[in-house]
Amino acid sequence: MNITWYIVLSSLLFATGVLGILLRRSPLVILLCLELMLNAGNLALVAFSRMVGNEQGQVFAVIVMVIAACEVVVGLGLIVAIFRRRLPLNVDDLRELRG
Amino acid sequence: MEAVVFFVAAIGALGGAIGVIAMRNPFYSVLALIVHLFSLAALFLLLTSAFVAAAQVVVYAGAVMVLYVFVVAYVGGGGESAWEPIPGQRFLAPLLGIALFVELSIAVLGSALKALETEGPDVKAGFGDPAAIGRLLLEKFLLPFEASSILLLLAAVGAIVLAARRQETNA
Secondary structure: OOHHHHHHHHHHHHHHHHHHHHHOOOHHHHHHHHHHHHHHHHHHHHHHHHHHOOOHHHHHHHHHHHHHHHHHHHHHHHHHHHHHOOOOOOOOOOOOOOO | OHHHHHHHHHHHHHHHHHHHHHOOOHHHHHHHHHHHHHHHHHHHHHOOOHHHHHHHHHHHHHHHHHHHHHHHHHHOOOOOOOOOOOOOHHHHHHHHHHHHHHHHHHHHHOOOOHHHHOOOOOOOOOOOOHHHHHHHHHOOOHHHHHHHHHHHHHHHHHHHHHHOOOOOOOO
């Protein structure tokens, strides 16, 4: 398979993640869509690493995975904190910081 | 054979991604994301990156998704309100998504990178196996490796501080 196929698939997955963030209101699902976008980026990194024939892009992908894990941990901690304070779990209701 | 595996994995990845954004119940969204992650691991194997594929299955589909399942079980999936702060958001969003995909595709296909049309150069047998990645992580990329370990520690402490039950002041 040509590398182009992987890159087009990766951009399709990225666009799906963006669409989810625009459509959904639950912060849990928005975090899941962020994961989709990060994974699309990972697929592109690994595909380009194969194209160049060099493993450094794969190291980059592993680091992106670590960053994604950190983002998930902090995001889920925030969601649990929001739930504890009995605030609505809806990004459109939590808009006090929006001028 | 390789094309068959690619298309099966690509359909799995795309179906999982669409399932994440289409499911009403967040629990099913998490399950769809697990399908997506396993398909991506198969794609990584096709791209001869065994270590990234293994890390994808063990770290992502294993550990991170268990965290998600626990939080979904704790918070519970409620229905989402139909109120839209921007009128017509439900119809504008797919247009923007398609526009982004078209734009990315134009950027990739119009990039004139000749190697995109190949399967990449022939690589030796150990390409992307744990030994090669580990050598790169501990020699060339030692600083990012250590920085990401500190970041993981900070994230764990931060999550505990954020989610811990406060005893006296619960404003």
